[in-house]
Amino acid sequence: MKFCTVKQYFDDENNNNVTNGIATTVIPLPNKHLKIKANNKEMEQYEQELLRNVMPQELTKLILAANYLNFKEALDFFCRTVANAIQNKSVDYVRKFFGLESDFEPGEEEKLCKEFAWSFEGVDED
């Protein structure tokens, strides 16, 4: 069952994976999740809220916590929310979102863009 790992967490004092703050956000999730599943609109709002208010560090901790607690639905939900948000965005947007920089040689990136030109159709404006 989902909550046997939670009990384990409380028993395990030297746990770095899940801080107290995150535990209080992740653990009430099942109930909220069940309530949200009923209403699609609420789900969208919750997703927007998640992306706007939760900073990357928090989101990282949520995802890692869900993974550690083996809470598959929460992991899937958080990752899918982020994936949906970036799936039609430009490469620059994605770089900014993840805090990455291009480390390609000058001509390399262009070559790749040509090779995968078909994947660049239908990208949203920044």
Added chain:
Amino acid sequence: MNSVKHGFFPDEVIFHILARLPVKSLFRTKTVCKLWYRLSSDKYFIQLYNEVSVKNPMVLVEVSEVSESKSSLICVDNLRGVSEISLDFLNDRVKIRASCNGLLCCSSIPDKGVYYVCNPMTREFRLLPKSRERPVTRFYPDGEASLVGLACDLWTQKFNVVLAGYHRSFGHRSDGTFICFVFDSELNKWRKFMSFQDYHFTHMNRNQVVFVNGSLHWLTGSSCIVVLDLDCDIWRKMSLPDKLGYGSGNRSYMLELDSCLSLIEISDSWMNIWVLKDYVREEWDLADRVSLRCIRGLVPGIFPISQTSEYVFLATHKQVLVYQRKNRVWKEMYSVKNGCTLPLWFSAHAFRSTILSCH
């Protein structure tokens, strides 16, 4: 847990997020930085991506609308809705013959005997070497295969293509000799073997082939399952559930359900979903019994195409429907706008979007 970090997120988190991107978006992310470019060739990531996609059932349908002269390929995705897919990258007019774990086996329409294996999402394709020395002509009619099967193993990332048919000399009926050609993707070669059997296949049987436990399975018109064990090139039979209804108006279709063999039985008011729980002992379980009351009018012309433990995709003449097992809700995912020349179920294939390579 991998605590290596590039940018704001640890790699582990990035893997999980990218594993949920549609293939087109995933390919775009290859240009973000060198690490992400290497990511989609990373064995662990490929397995993670394919594991995630296995839970998302899809249907690929060839739609030939009356108003347009050519046919288009539609992908109905449970999560992302309907999109159009193009097989233009093959540079040939093809018919999809089999679908397995994200790869398609297509035969060339102008060039008989020419087969491709492709991944329609990544646009990779492989032209298979010819299976026979002499070309297929009307003097050697043991030609167009009756059965076409594609067996793609997600773990080893290897695949087999099976072309099987009855031997028939010019002007004669079948003599019961069943000739089978098997293509091995690793050796890049065809092998041939023969056996004797007398099975009858309908078009629907031929379209629905299931690859589980290292074997390909077809449902025959004579109510048994024909199995080709690809490890030893042996054909054998498997029996159907004892309690399967055999009245008129009862029809059965074979699909996969979460890596198990499954049979969907449709009568005028019920749909029974059987699962082969014990493969070795051939023990079937009735997993679900669904009332068809709310789609009563569609029942005579409805056919199950693809499923997981949560969803069942079905096709009618003009629509693709999905049944959500948890909420017991029916939804229409796609419907043809103008009249179409062929029923959708005729050319609908179970599909999942993986990044399995055909090389």
